[in-house]
Amino acid sequence: MKNDSQIFGIRAVIEAISAGKTIDKLFIQKGLQGELSKELMHLAKKNGIGFSLVPIEKLNRITKKNHQGVVAQIAPIDFYTLEDLVIQTIESGDTPLFLVLDQLSDVRNFGAIIRTAECTGVHGIIIQKKGGAPVSADTVKTSAGAIFKIPICKVDHIKDAIFYLQSSGIQIVAATEKATDSIYETNLTLPTAIIMGNEGKGISPSVLKLVDTKAKLPLSGEIASLNVSVACGAFLFETVRQRT
Template identity: 45%
Template sequence: MENYIFGIHPVLEAIEKGDLPEKILIQRGLQGENFVQLFNTIRQRNIPYQMVPIEKLNSLTRKNHQGIIAFLPVIPYYELSEVMPNIYEKGEVPLLVVADGVTDVRNLGAIARSAECFGAHALILSQKGTAPINADSIKTSSGALARLQVCREENLIASLAFLKECGVKIVAATEKSGLRLNQADLNGPIAIIVGSEEKGIHRSLLSLADITVSIPMAGKVASLNVSVASGVFLYEVVRQRMQSNVEDLG
């Protein structure tokens, strides 16, 4: 069942309390002073919204929705500024995944599943232009999205800059790189950026990467599905860390 609220005042109150909706449906042609206040707040907080016909809203609820339905998060979200200190306080080495523009819920769920399986501390997403976290993505993740710390960031550029300040190496996964995955040093604090299959990683994020890395390919197909590529990168990070631990013991 979808988790949503409706009505201008309930939605505005939720936003002002900090309960940011995943997405808001707005009836086309809606007007009025109260709506203008809500709409300005939606835009200021960078909340995804969509203008739809009233029939769409009526199909979701027969109650007085006032032309507004807001879908609330189905999982808790975490602040990256709080996640990072907690990792270091536990004496652990950060491993994070940044998904840039991944719009398919199944891919997002599969990325989260790999991240949780390989011990990533957090999955970092943009508030806009990312697949919603809903029943489908949670099912695809085999529940990993409910166990993993997920951070919804308003500005991924600022988020990567913050990670670099925290001593995290930014590794961008792109088939255009001449540095192969097996050649890259992935020890130490790492954040792996993966991009959408259509557009890849945005240039502004690539420019912040400490290194760009590609997966060696032997077949005729040039690239892997983004969720599969994420799993390969995460495996290599864990493999290198385990090898380093063995060498340290030796």
């Protein structure tokens, strides 16, 4: 972790959470005792912040400072609420185009997708608070700074985000090899949110049940799938082609 995005010490992390800072990673020493540590874990759970219980050796590798058994990484950007993101986009008069990332885990894929999304006019990227790749210094670097130019929204549950998008008149298109229709048979000129899944498992089955349309990329080689950032680029540029 980079020092400029790192805070350490129980009290400092408690104050950061209380001040509304977005914590991407929180490491707490295994077996840490005391009222303050209990307060920190309670506060983290209350705010939906996941944390890892780790041996002190890991914390000592992260920082040479007096960490008191706690190290956290602050996200380098401010996040949008889903409601603000959708309303702002609709009021702009543009045809909405969103990306929903379902449990994407690789920071480099995340950064590459952000960069492509910014280049193709995506209005915002929606991710889940828990289980996905963090918005870290590595994400910023891989995105080539695009992360500062495109709104990113964190939600508690992807499924709730889908319901809200659908109620706002936005079709949900799942990028999945399980589809029967290709991307070229899918109408992407409508207000659209494209869902990309996890690198290994793809889109969650429970999420797939909720989408309006499933689409795939036609592949003619022997390898059955593309890297998720490459597939995302293909979907986004097909959207650009249809809308131009």
